[in-house]
Amino acid sequence: MRIANLHVTPDVVLAPMAAVTDLPFRTVCEELGVGLTITEFLSANALTEGARKTMDKLTPSLNGRPFGVQIFGREHDLMARAALMGVEIGASLIDINMGCPAKRVVAGACGSALMNEPHLAQELVRAVREAVPAHLPVTVKHRAGWDERHLNAPEFACAMVEAGAAMITVHGRTREQGFSGKSDRAIIRKVREAVPANVPVVGNGDVLTIDDYFRMREETGCDAVMIGRGALGNPWLFRSIRERLAGRPDPGPPDVHERARVFDRHLDYIVSHAAPKKLVHELRKAVAWYTKGLRDSAHVREQAFHVLDPVQVREIATRYFSSLMQEKKFPAAIASDVDKVSREVA
Ligand SMILES: Cc1cc2nc3c(=O)[nH]c(=O)nc-3n(C[C@H](O)[C@H](O)[C@H](O)COP(=O)(O)O)c2cc1C
Incomplete structure (x- = not known):
């Protein structure tokens, strides 16, 4: 997958997961073959205040491997400053969280709540885009929509791209669903169809096996797949994907x-x-x-x-x-x- 000038290979990304995708977890997944990792979401407010706990999570990957920093917030200047902190530690991209369903995040009108405010969401993308160096991709991760009556992911993704997003990741559940039900591959396909072809779309949700990986690719046309829970205790899933994509047999689960x-x-x-x-x-x-x-x-x-x-x-x-x-x-x-x-x- 190519995100502006950044080449990601193989086409599989470790999902940002709070309290999970710390440096040790990311490193193990990198060693087993994931193409890109992203920090857990970091509050722009907390980063710019220098809050110790959040600053500790702002960690570059080891050995110069590519990584993204994910930030969330709703104030332009704080988002821009937080993004620059990611740039300073060598991030390969800055991802903006517009998908978190957690009550405390949505209560602050951040995360998935931004899907109800596409104009503000666009302004945030523009502010971050302008703040970081031109070669560095700014990307957005969002959900299918707020609830089943508001499945605005395709329009929303296009609006983010218009504002400067260089990659869109879609988790095919609504905010209302949280983690219940299933990730809807049809909506991810619609996003892929709506967004310009030069902007990669990453499909996310419920990929637990190598078969799920290929199903996600086939059914949505997505450029890469993001995997979260399926990697917990099973980082070898990335090894299987890497080997299969390279045309080699799947080594299967570890002994x-x-x-x-x-x-x-x-x-x-x-x-x-x-x-x-x-x-x-x-x-x-x-x-x-x-x-x-x-x-x-x-x-x-x-x-x-x-x-x-x-x-x-x-x-x-x-x-x-x-x-x-x-x-x-x-x-x-x-x-x-x-x-x-x-x-x-x-
Ligand atoms: C424990 C946990 C923490 C998460 N934290 C984040 C986060 O910080 N940022 C984010 O964009 N998504 C977060 N997510 C959502 C995942 O990135 C992903 O979208 C979701 O789990 C669906 O993918 P999966 O079915 O492969 O797990 C989190 C999910 C879990 C289970």
Whole structure:
């Protein structure tokens, strides 16, 4: 996919997810083959006030890999200044969140509420566009519409492009749906058909498997697919997509050794990058993702949630994975379990 001058390959993007797509998670997904990652949404107000918690989330990808910074807000000057903070850390693009359904965000008339104010939304895109260097794409992520009576995604996307957006991502649910029901591929197709061909449209929602990926591409004509929940505990989905797009066979789900290796690496990144106060919490989260659906995993999660020392959390998980590695039946069993779990998470 080409976003203005930025080349993204393969055509798959990790969805921004609050409290999930931190630097460790993004790095693991990058290493397994995702084309682009985006920070979780960062409040323009908080960034420009220098709020510590938000500033900590403004992190560039490692090793110069491309990444986007996602911001939200509704005041031009703050959005422009926040975008510049993204530029300063080397962002490859600035994405504007116009899809968040959360009550506290919508109450401030930000996120998906902006779909009800296309003129203001356009002004925000223009303000950010003018603030950042000309070569840097400004992109917008939004939903199908506010509710089923207001499915304005195609017109809205065109208005954003007219204001300067260089890529549109559509999550095919309405704000009213939140995360219920299904992501509507028909509306994503309509957006693809409405937006000029040189502006990529990214389809998003409910992609949990490699088959879902290709279905999204075929049914919507989208240029790339954004994956969120399907990558939780299963970053190997990006490896499968990368290999298939390169014309090679899908290596399929990981065996236990590979699972343990990536889990361990993820923990290393957490140890190196998490704020000390959040370390145990972040380690437990990773334990939960990588063990969900595996034999006796509820037990290991419970153990991990009852210790306060990060070293102990890691030891518990390492012991657990070692015990799995001694099981002969493992690879086939885990493959079906992981598939089942991916569907449950959604
Ligand atoms: C825990 C969580 C946090 C999210 N945070 C953000 C966010 O910060 N910015 C955003 O644009 N979307 C956010 N989303 C929405 C996702 O980016 C994505 O649009 C949605 O989950 C649908 O894709 P999926 O079915 O592949 O998960 C979040 C979703 C989840 C589950």
